[in-house]
Amino acid sequence: MSLEIESSDVIRLIEQFLKENNLSRTLQTLQEESSISLNTVENVDAFKKDIIDGNWDSVLTTVLNASVPAKQLGDLYEQIIVELIEMRELGAARSLLRQTEPMQLLKARAPERFLRLEHLVSRTYFDIKEAYPDGTTKEKRRQAIAKALASEVSTVAPARLLTLLGQSLKWQQQQGLVQPDTAFDLFRGTTQVVKAEDDAVPTKQYSLIKFPGKKTYAESAVFSQDGQLLATGSVDGFIEIWNYLTGKLRKDLRYQAEENLIAMDNSVISLAFSKDSELLASGSTDGVIAVWKVATGHCQRRFSPAHSQGVTSIAFNKDGTQVLSSSFDHSIKIHGLKSGKILKEFRGHTSFVNNITFSADMARVISASSDGTVKVWDTKSTSCIATISPQTQVDVPKGALNPIGGASGQTVNNVIVIPNNPDQILVCSKTNMLYLLNIRGQMLKSFTHDKKSGADFISAAISPHGDFVYAVAEDSVMYAFNISNGALVNELKLTEAEIIGIASHPYSNILAVYDEKGQVMLCKA
Template sequence: MSSANTNTMEIESSDVIRLIQQFLKENNLFRTLATLQEETTVALNTVESVEAFSSEILQGHWDNVLRIVSQLKIPEKKLMDLYEQIVIELVELKEIGTARTLLRQTNPTQLLRDQFPDRYLHLEHVLSRSQFDPKEAYPNGVSKEKRRQIIAQALSSEVTVVAPSRLMTLLGQALKFQEQQGMLPPDSAYDLFRGTVPVVQAETDDVPSKCYNTIKFPKKQHAECVAFSPNGQYLVTGSVDGFIEIWNYLTAKLRKDLKYQAEDNLMAMESAVLCLGFSKDSEMLASGAQDGKIKVWKIQTGQCLRRYSPAHQGGVTSVCFSPDGTQILSASFDLVVRLHGLKSGKMLREFRGHTSFVNHASFSLDGTQVITSSSDGTIKIWDYKTAGCIRSFSPHDGTGTMAGAAGLTVNSSIPFPKPNQILVCMRSPTAYLLTMDGAPIRKFTSPESLTEGAVKDATAAKAVAGTDSARKEGLGVPLTDYLAVALSPQAEIVYCLAENSQVHCFYSDSAKVIKSIPVADSEVIGMASHPFSNVLAVYTVDGRVLLWKA
């Protein structure tokens, strides 16, 4: 668990309304602006320039002043002072008709009549005189210029200046910040209404070549599982202490834009988190733990939507959502695969038949079948609706030699983005691309076993195929078993993580070795690949998540 200091910025709702009002004003939507001001009682009170506004008052440009003031919310007393001065100056200019209309038919002057009848009668008296007398109009020795200065100062204190397009600027800055923090894919369009980014086009596939950042866990803690969300915005770790944390995969920092993480209220299980799985829309996360329990979370709020307690009698090794997001598929050390209803919270179906740990379970691309991988050396294909086993097979090298016949563990079987194909990782130096019927398409063998002329005869060739018999012959061939496999964004590259902390990269269409990368200097546990960028996250027993990119 990482510590987080609360650092929130509070925004007044009235300021948000003013930003919208400014947007309406700039786009000449004055009727909408007036309605919004009336319904919210929040006034915009902005001008393009306080100095220019004050100058208009000082120069007596009352038409412009009244136009500006009509869009502002000014205290009644200040409005009465303004209209009183305008009436006096109109009389001085012999605009008697206009002065009379302003005095008798406007709200500020009617308020003046009701609240200050002496001042109102004084204006009526000035209006009725045949000649304008400044001393009579401005008693107590106050001049016209002095009155304008007082009014200009009073009204200027009620207004502020807002930079043009302030709302659009702030939204743009917010999105730019989220992009810099890794919350949004770079240079992506953003749907402000839905609050989402569209699925972006994957990068051109390339081999990661440098470790650009590292997530470090506290002493004696480490990640047991890591996953990227399908939309590429979240990197999630499940740790041995039960905490589930969401990270910025660019900065390797905890995502503080998620309120619950900023307040240190992390998602958590009661025991070590062994597996994670996202819904297709990236809004929900399922987590499975050592104690057999499963929880389903809402990513944006950290709320636990569903608990399965327990879902299995042994540790949960794999969780994934059904394509429609309504069910959870789980595998376990208890040899059983189960399907759970998200809405009902009940176990819907069981898939029984494996004779050892089930290490991985997933849906086929079309969602009609379930694919399971087990330590009993087999892959089983099941009918999703009936839970009946359609077929069971072990990967082989194309000659009929069954790689799993001697009990080699099958770690995972990932649906390859081509119909009827799966990518299989075994506890051996060879990964396989197979059909869903078990027929071999190609194999990806550790390049270490091909170096220094080690493979020169048929017996050594068996070792390259990963067969147990070759191991027993003690050939001395430097083979290293695979722990995990992953695909590049466009599935042109297969990544194989070996026990010796190297990632071997192969072209998926030819199985040709591209490069081997020493990704860690300590024992590795597994890896995850980003769905759109050439980024790999490799996690180790010494409490690090190493982030690699091309």
């Protein structure tokens, strides 16, 4: 449900602000250019009393700054002229009668009333019966004019524009659309992100997103890089943007409020936000990539197909002009967002490429594959700089076979560049081990829960400052490790269902874990 706001009301709010800040010339110009008058008084009752009491100087000052219909304005000026004649202020009466616009309009539209006033002002005496015919009186005329003019003006509370802006921000805070205790750019409508939180391990679930039906669930999830949004891609192709603080759909996005969700034709198995969080890229099981404008839901670019098989992972470059993708078809590609063409292609993996990322300086592409290796590629030349087999550096039997087809070791699920230490990467493989390596492939540390079976890691994430490693495993437990000493610091059982993946917030100690039963579990420290 959307709220419609009249543009004229917005202009009046601005005019009220100008009036209160004594910007009279700007106010007058805006009223003339827009043909919209403020038509406000500080107190309607006081305005009516001025008319009833005949305080015409005050009444005329108010009316001159308002837009009053010609009929009511003519009635007002007519009454003032009659009263000036009664007080024998004939010079002032003649000036109002012959030199003001309302009286010239009266002369054109009601010449008999104008001639009656000319006749009254030329008399050497005042005839009350002629001035107030048909049994009316001065008091009745004032009452009628007061009632008519009061209906044309209104009262606005002081600082109305600023009050509404404050109320809007408060509502957005309550809805989780604006983060509390952060600076807000009112002009651009964005929150200045401040990395205020020290890393702490999420230990409890605080909210839950539950997909409707038994067959719908999230295949992918990602937080926006400005920390304001959580996006999920579902097995039935829908892409939804959530308020991760409340676990509710973001209804401030009009297309979602109207239930016109953005969607792909097949399961959405990969998602990524651009650095400015204005674009969202999605990859599906049929090899298609779509790039969406988050604010409008408009599809800006579609690569169809980008790969011959499903798009397993996706990422933007820093300026949002290129999209990096990997696929079940063993390939990695860079696509030009403007041209819609493939700009680079990286080949060398012998099985599924499950995850890709740019290095912090964008000079390298790092990939994780089911062939048991991590490869580091030169972004410009597309040549493979290094091939890393993490498990050959620990106690793994030589020649251990990857069940999907590699010979180096078990499937590598994902690889993550460590925040604040871009020379290091975390590797999550389908074992009970996580590995911390440098970009040259040297082993720095490993992490394990020491369970021998039924608890291989599925996916991993890193805390905002890189102090903790989080990983979800086949036993539906989320494990947390201290990255400095490798110690297991927490285990959190989240669900009885099979966990699909995990996403970490870029600035807060918040994690999103999603399972095959249609649940997205939101956890915090």
